[in-house]
Amino acid sequence: MSNGFEVDYAKVYFTIKTGIPVLGDIKITQTLIVSWIVMIILTGLCIFLTRNLKVENISKRQAFAEMLVETGNNFVRNNTGGNKFDKLIPFVSALFATSVISNLISLIGLRSPTADLSTEAAWAVVVFVMITSTKIKTNGFGGYLKGFTTPIAVMTPFNILSELATPVSMACRHFGNILSGVVIDGLIYWALGLASAALLKLIPGAVGAFLSNIPILGLGIPAVTGVYFDWFSGCMQAFIFCMLTVMYIANAAEEG
Amino acid sequence: MGDFQLLARGIALAGCGIGAGCALIAGIGPGIGEGTAVSKALEAIGRQPECKGDVTGTMLLGCAVAETTGIYGFVTGLLLIFVAPGMFMNYLQ
Amino acid sequence: MNEKNKAGKSLWLFIALLALFVAVLFYTGYTKSVTEDQDLVTLVPWTFIIQICNLFLQVYLIKKFLFKPINDILQKRQDLADKEIREAREAKTEADSLKEQYESSLTNAHAEAAQIVSDAQREAQNKADTLVRDAQEEVAGIKARAAADIEQEKKKAINEAKDEISSLAMDIAGKVVEKEINEADHKKLIEDFISKVGA
Numbered sequence: 001m002s003n004g005f006e007v008d009y010a011k012v013y014f015t016i017k018t019g020i021p022v023l024g025d026i027k028i029t030q031t032l033i034v035s036w037i038v039m040i041i042l043t044g045l046c047i048f049l050t051r052n053l054k055v056e057n058i059s060k061r062q063a064f065a066e067m068l069v070e071t072g073n074n075f076v077r078n079n080t081g082g083n084k085f086d087k088l089i090p091f092v093s094a095l096f097a098t099s100v101i102s103n104l105i106s107l108i109g110l111r112s113p114t115a116d117l118s119t120e121a122a123w124a125v126v127v128f129v130m131i132t133s134t135k136i137k138t139n140g141f142g143g144y145l146k147g148f149t150t151p152i153a154v155m156t157p158f159n160i161l162s163e164l165a166t167p168v169s170m171a172c173r174h175f176g177n178i179l180s181g182v183v184i185d186g187l188i189y190w191a192l193g194l195a196s197a198a199l200l201k202l203i204p205g206a207v208g209a210f211l212s213n214i215p216i217l218g219l220g221i222p223a224v225t226g227v228y229f230d231w232f233s234g235c236m237q238a239f240i241f242c243m244l245t246v247m248y249i250a251n252a253a254e255e256g
Numbered sequence: 257m258g259d260f261q262l263l264a265r266g267i268a269l270a271g272c273g274i275g276a277g278c279a280l281i282a283g284i285g286p287g288i289g290e291g292t293a294v295s296k297a298l299e300a301i302g303r304q305p306e307c308k309g310d311v312t313g314t315m316l317l318g319c320a321v322a323e324t325t326g327i328y329g330f331v332t333g334l335l336l337i338f339v340a341p342g343m344f345m346n347y348l349q
Numbered sequence: 350m351n352e353k354n355k356a357g358k359s360l361w362l363f364i365a366l367l368a369l370f371v372a373v374l375f376y377t378g379y380t381k382s383v384t385e386d387q388d389l390v391t392l393v394p395w396t397f398i399i400q401i402c403n404l405f406l407q408v409y410l411i412k413k414f415l416f417k418p419i420n421d422i423l424q425k426r427q428d429l430a431d432k433e434i435r436e437a438r439e440a441k442t443e444a445d446s447l448k449e450q451y452e453s454s455l456t457n458a459h460a461e462a463a464q465i466v467s468d469a470q471r472e473a474q475n476k477a478d479t480l481v482r483d484a485q486e487e488v489a490g491i492k493a494r495a496a497a498d499i500e501q502e503k504k505k506a507i508n509e510a511k512d513e514i515s516s517l518a519m520d521i522a523g524k525v526v527e528k529e530i531n532e533a534d535h536k537k538l539i540e541d542f543i544s545k546v547g548a
Binding site: 009010011012022023024025026027029030031032033035036037039040041042043044046047048049050051053054055056062065066068069072089090091093094095097098113116117118119121122123125126179 | 389
Binding site: 331334335338339 | 388389390391
């Protein structure tokens with residue numbers, strides 16, 4: 001039983017030497033492995049849900065799949081006000097599903113890929129590129145650049161800053177929430193391990209010394225805090241990330 | 257390791273700890289903000305109980321967005337506790 | 350049947366891939382010693398790039414395996430519903446026109462029946478009227494004839510009476526006067542007298 005508290009770092013499994021100066025070596029970390037597992041789970045779920053599709057007399061499974069698709073459609077259409085962004089539906093759905101499964105996969109003992117800033121940064125940058133391209137498509141490149149000088153030219157640096165803050169804040173919000181869950185879960189396990197060790201050392205002899213290595217208190221109690229930090233926070237952050245994506249893109253298309 | 261280096265490391269670690277503590281002050285803002293948001297939402301629900309679902313959803317969204325600054329503070333604190341000391345220790349060798 | 354086999358195959362493929370990944374995970378993570386840890390808050394370029402690729406791959410997969418089949422099915426159902434509604438509407442229109450037709454023919458039949466009844470009534474009335482009028486005319490004719498007969502009889506009786514009276518008067522006068530007057534003059538005289546008396 002280690003007495004020091006250690007956070008659950010992402011482990012690096014392989015290192016592939018590339019020799020590319022800026023990017024460095026490819027490190028196959030726990031983040032990547034788990035995110036591939038998440039992708040396989042999601043794809044398998046999709047394949048499973050869409051087996052034996054029928055037009056009439058549908059099964060519960062198909063009804064669930066249709067409900068998911070309808071929810072995605074309605075989410076994007078309600079928040080953008082129309083069918084203009086129907087191309088965005090699979091993207092937003094994939095983002096949401098990946099995010100939720102990634103956040104909740106910590107429940108089965110794997111490390112969430114979303115507890116790694118690289119993941120959220122990647123998503124946020126993709127969203128940022130989409131927002132910018134929508135703005136340029138709506139207003140033209142000149143109009144996009146001119147948009148930075150509103151309302152007055154002095155505001156330009158602040159406008160650029162606020163533009164850049166969008167992906168940063170999106171990434172950090174999601175990352176911070178999930179990482180706080182990871183850290184607090186780690187703290188709770190550590191504390192409960194210490195407590196159960198202290199408790200079981202009261203049993204005299206070799207039995208107590210053996211049992212004190214097993215964190216018995218860590219069995220049930222973390223589930224209670226997990227309700228907030230894993231379930232609520234995980235679902236909420238995924239929802240907010242998608243909501244912000246849709247809203248930013250819808251706003252970008254309206255500015256013209 | 258000389259006394260000077262030891263002192264420098266001690267100061268660095270102390271700075272990291274104090275900084276982490278200060279960073280968590282950022283939790284005050286979201287606390288107040290979310291409290292205000294929830295109280296307003298409760299007022300709204302009290303006035304129009306039929307809008308409960310809409311108000312709750314929007315409130316949760318707003319709360320989560322308002323929480324961002326607190327999360328920034330938290331991330332900064334984490335950086336100061338888990339990342340910065342290692343960096344300083346490497347630097348001060 | 351083909352679709353089913355295909356779906357079954359992809360599911361088996363998925364299960365095999367999952368098993369493979371779990372095996373890799375256990376092999377790398379739990380049997381080999383892990384060399385190093387990543388920093389807690391850090392931005393790794395390759396992870397970043399691979400995650401972007403992962404996201405787009407996920408979008409493609411979710412589009413292919415969830416959205417396309419479900420949207421196809423939804424579209425099919427929509428088409429089916431549209432067809433049913435259209436057919437129902439057509440059937441309703443047809444039924445409406447039929448109903449109208451029936452109703453109009455029914456109205457016509459009613460009118461015809463009423464016409465027939467009224468015709469019959471009028472005819473019957475006419476016939477009755479004719480009968481009554483004929484009877485009345487006949488009665489009137491009979492009456493008139495009877496009256497004429499009576500008149501004639503009366504006249505005849507009066508003439509007979511006149512003749513009787515004139516011959517009676519002549520006899521009386523002859524007896525009284527005892528004088529034989531010329532028969533002709535005599536007669537004339539008497540007729541004058543009678544006509545004067547009768548006037």
